[in-house]
Amino acid sequence: MRLHSLEVTAFGPYRDHQEVDFDRLGGDGLFLLHGDTGAGKTTLLDAVAFALYGSVPGARGEVKRLRCDTAKPDTITKVVLELTVQGQRLRLERSPEYQRPKKRGDGYTTQQAKASLTWVDGAPTEQPPEGLTRIDEVGRTVQRLLGMTVDQFFQVVMLPQGEFAKFLRSDTTEREKLLEKLFGTERFGEVERWFVERRRERGRGVEEQTQRVRELLARVSQVSGAEPDADADEQNWLEDIEKRSLREMEGTQAEHSRLRREREVADAKLTERRELAEKVRRVRQANATLAAIGEQQDQHDAWRAEREAAQRAVPVLAARNAVLRAEQERDKARAAVATAAASCELDAETPLAELRSLAGTRREEAGGLAHLIPEAQQQETDRQKLASLADRLAADETLETELVGQQATLPDRIGTARQQVEDAKHAELRLETVQARGTEVAALLRTARELPGAQKELASATARAQHAIDAHQQARDLLQDLRARRLAGMAAELAARLSPGEPCPVCGSAEHPAPGEPVGAPVRAEDEDNAQTEEQRAATRREKATAEAQRAQQHVDNLAERLGEHTEADLAAELAELRTERDALQKTAAELPQRTKNLAELEESTERLNEQLSKVRTRAAAARSEQASLATTVDEREARLREGRGDFPSIADRRTHLLDIAARLEQLAAARTSRDDAEHRLAEQETALAEAATAAGFDNAAAALAAERGDDRIAQLAEALAEVEERAAGARAALSSAELFGVDADAEVGLEEATEAAVVAREAAERSAALAHRAEQRQRDIAQLAERLRGAWAELGPALAEHAELEALADVVNGRGQNARKMSLRAYVLAARLEEVAIAATRRLQRMSGGRYSFVHSDAAGARGTRGGLGLDVLDDYSGKVRPAKTLSGGESFLASLSLALGLADVVAAETGGALLDTLFIDEGFGTLDADTLDLVMDTLDDLRAGGRVVGLVSHVEEMRQRISVRLRVRKSRDGSTLELQT
Incomplete structure (x- = not known):
């Protein structure tokens, strides 16, 4: 990885745009970022880290305030870094999340974080050519190209200020956490947890198998009724149980076979006696049945006569039913004649010819009125039309009046609409002013409401600060008192360590004639240290409380300054008035489009009203003409219709009346004919009834009807006679059968003795069967349980051995059991890595310390049984002893920390297999070194430039600037160049 350029804008202390050309700075492989304290040297390194990973190292990354506080509101905070990684030149641009003032109104809004990656020399085949814009995609791509996480990068490439010595002085736990992050040994922790989980899982399985064995043993003991002896072998005990159950089963089965044979003999004798008793009972029953039937012979003959008479009366009943139906039809026909005669208002015996003549006359009159019905219908339609024309004329006259009135009021309405449009336009202009003032007043009101809480917090912070000051003062007084008392008792403390014959550590004398005596209560060094620690804590609390009180006071002053002379009540009232006015103005302004539309419609309505008035007057004139013509036609038609309907409401009503009279006359004639036919059929059915009775x-017929019986009675008689005949036939058949031949009805069988003997034999056999079944079931259960128990024993043995082996291995992997050094697998791996780091760091430390110091790695267990493997001390060649790193002086600690950081960087880089690291930044206090030691450090840094690596140093020490300038001039003069690099 090689950096080319860096651009920062509104980042950290850099308010404006700044650019760093690393190609020019690193031309000689070594450059210095020099400046006063707080000038922003470390911020440039933070910018590089932020561009790559979106975060900055150390405590500054926890604050998450990267934007310059003095930057202009419209200036965007961003960092642009151009670098080459694995042969790919790319450009990274990031902006952090920060709060910026709102463009409209008061307050702040969140500016979201952004990131982009652009390929300068063309994108790789697997990447989009336009680059990446998602934050997560940019982060994954950078980490993949560099081959290390953000923690590894801060430890390997960017050695941050104040972070060197932390690793050197940290305890085992902190050192383990850092090494885990750098070397990614989490997988070994997963291996440790896997062994623990595997052991726990296998332990549960072994416990389940053991519980299953215990349950099977308890089940065998329950089934057999025998408890195993505590000292007896469980295998032998199980075999004894199986043999005993088998013998018990065989004995019960033999006894059951004997008793079963005795039961079969008794049952055979009982069956024989029962069969004989049954034959005697059947003979007696058959004789009794025949005797009872003979005694009831007269009653049976009466039942047969009654059934035969009822059967002969069946045809007569059918004829009688036909007579009844004929009588009903005759009565119905007579009633119909009477009803029809009443409806016609005529005598029921009027001749049929006369009735038919009257009906024909009425139908002819109705036919003559048929042609007047369409005219009556048209008359009704025309009258409705006249009414409609009258309604239309009235509506047109009303509409004409309204249109004339609208013409008169139209000018005033247009003027009103124009005023409304002007009011809406003025409301739009006024609304902006009211809204701006409302926003200002709302901000002031929030400030006024926030002020009491801030004042309350100020009072509380002031009280806490005063309390902290008092506590600190008390702690200081106590410390000074203890120091004074300890100085007073120092002689007694030294005297307590003196022994007869041993030299005094102060004067060297072996005689101690007058050792010091304690003065009051003695004060130990531990008491003074504890008091000093408490005083420092109290001072820290005092500084913190004082700072909080100052911040609270500043916050109250800012609020009061913003509020000025305004009060919360006045601001609330003014804000309410402004919001009311704003709502009214918004409502009026929102009506501007509708008011403009209404004005345009009114201006266009003059011509439209004239057209509507002309159309209404023309339509009314046409309706009046049509109304006069139609009224004349209706009057002429009404005269003809009045003559045709007579006294009836309408022609249709009169014609319907005539047709109804004709229908009723025809109905009376038909009813007369039906009555005569019904009387003739009744006479015929009465003659047929008399003939059926004789036949x-x-x-x-009366005698035949008296013999009538219902179906239930006939069925009852038939069933009773059939039962009598069946009983008699059955009794005779039983007596004549070969089975009962020769059986004496008076014989005595003696069934009780055979029954009792059979019951006794059966009960004995059933008891023996139950015993045999239980013995067989017990033997079968014991055999099955024994098989399962032996199988459980066979599975439990290997499981116990495997669990014991796994438990021992898990203990070793996790630093317990047979692990003598108490080192877990993860700690062992980290110890190996730390040993490599110590070897790599020792080479540089020996050179920078003139061969005096070297690192010593220790894998011994810690105090009180704590885990070891991560011990790191320093070997002092002057004394030949190993001493803790915490005993090094300030300059020595810097040399050791720098050597350790560089060694750690080398090992991490080799471990991760990441990109070639061509750039290294060191931000540390070089001012703690003397001149000679600083030369050794500079020589070591020169060695780091081998292979084209660029090393950037950050320091405010002027001597560093001079030394680097001298080295650059010497290096340039050696190759004949006269160029002098200014950094």
């Missing part, structure tokens, strides 16, 4: 063997 059925009855003296008369």
Whole structure:
């Protein structure tokens, strides 16, 4: 990766557009960003990081305030970086998210973050030629090309200010977190968790298998009724259970076979006795049935006679039903004749010829009125038309009056509409002024409402600051008191360490004639350190509380200055009036298009009214002429229709009346004919009834009707006679059968003794069967459970062995068990990486320290059983002892931190396999070094330029500027060039 140019606008302290040409600066491989403190040197490095990853390193990235506070509102904050990565030259442009003033009104709006990537020399085949504009796509592409994350980039390429020594002085936990980010060892943590989860999963499986074995043992014990001994072998116990259940099953089956044979013999004897008893019972029952039937013979003969008479009366009943139907038809015909005669107002016995003659006359009169019906209909249509013409004339006269009135009022209406249009236009102009003033008053009102809360917060912050000041003062007084007391008791503290015969650490004497005595309560060094720590904390709290009180006071002053002489009540009232006026003006202004349209319509309505008035008058004249002609025709037709309808309302009513009279006369004639036919049929049916009774063997029809029986009674008689005959036939058949031949009805069988013997044998056999079944079921259950138990034992053994092996391996991987160094797999990998870093950093540290210091990596376990592997100390060649890195001086710490950072950068770059890093930035305090050490550091930085690498240094130290200028001039003079680079 090589940087070419950087452009920043409204970024950090840079209010205007600034550009940095890295190609020119890095022409010699080394350049210096020099300036006073706060001039924005580090901001340029932040700009590079922001252009690449959208974030800046260190604590500055947590604040997320990248825009210049003094930039103009319309100036866009952006960073443009042009660089070459893996042979691809590209241009990155980013803008952060920030708040900018609204273009209209007060307040702020959010300017969204943006990013774009443009290919300068043509896009790769897999990338779009127009570049990328989505933030996530730009981020993924940059990370893919550089081959490292943002954390790795800040540690490898951009060594930020104040971050070198953090890794050097950090404890094992912090160092582990940083190494994990840089080397991506999360996968080894996943391996550790996989082993733990696998062990937990296999443990659950083993527990389930063990529980299954316990359940099967309990089930076998429950079925067999035998508990296993605590010291007995479970396999032998199971075999004994199986043998005992088998013997029990065989014994119960043999007993069941014997008792079953005895039951079969008893059942055979009982069956024989039951068959004989049944034959005796059937003989007795047949004799009793025949005797009972003989006693009821007379009743049976009466049932047969009654059934035969009812059957002979069936034809007579049919003839009687025909007579009844004929009588009903005759009565119905007589009633119809009476009704028809009443409707005609004539005698019911009027001759038929006379009735038919009268009906024909009425029909001829009705036919003569048929031609007048269309004229009556036309008369009604014409009368409706006359009424319609009258309504139309009245409507036209009313419309004419209205149109004349509109012509008279039209000039005034046009004037009013023009005034309304002017009012709407004026409302539009006034609305902008009212809205602007409303926005201003609303902002002032928000300020007025915010002021009480700010004053309350100011009072609270002032109180907290005063409390913090008092607490700090108390802590200082306590510290000074403890220091004074400790100085007073220092002699007693030294005397407490003296031993007889041992030299005094102060004077060297082995004799101690008058050791110091404690003065009051002794003060230990720990007490003084604790008091000093508490005093520093109180000072920090005091500074924080004082700053908060100052910010609160500044906020209240700003609010009061903005508010001026205005009060909240006056502003609220004015805002309400402005909003009311604004609503009214908005409503009036919104009506401008409609008012303009109404005015145009009124101006165009004069000619339209004249045309409408002319059309109305012409239409009214035509209607009056048509009305006069139609009235004459209606009067002439009315005279003819009056003569035709007579006393009836209409011609149709008179014609309908005549046709109705003719129909009623014809109906009376038809009813007379139907009555005569019904009386003739009745006489014929009565003769047929008498003949049917004689033919059925009855003296008369009355006797035949008396023999009538219902269907239910006939069926009842037939069923009773059939039952009697069936019982008699069955009894005779039973007595004559070969099965009952020779059976004595008076014989005694003796069934009770055989039944009792059979019951006793059956109960004994059933009990033995139940016992045999239970023994067989128990033996089968035990056999099945034994098979399952042996299978569970066979599966549990390998599972226990596998779980034990997996548990031991999981403990080793996670730094427990047989792991003597208590190092997890992840810590082991990180320890190997840290050892590589220590080796790479030692080469530079030895050179910069003149061979005095070198890094020592330790994989020993920490204190109190904590995990080891990430220890990093310093070997001092002067003393030959290893000492903690925290004991190094300020300059020595800088050398060690810089060496460690460069070594870490080398190892991370090799580990990630990322792009070739041709540019390196170092932002650190070189002012802590003496002249000789600074020369060694500069020599080391010169070595970093090997292979075309560019190293950029950031420092405000003037000596750095002079040394780099001298080195550049020397380097230029060696190759004969006279160019002097000014940075």
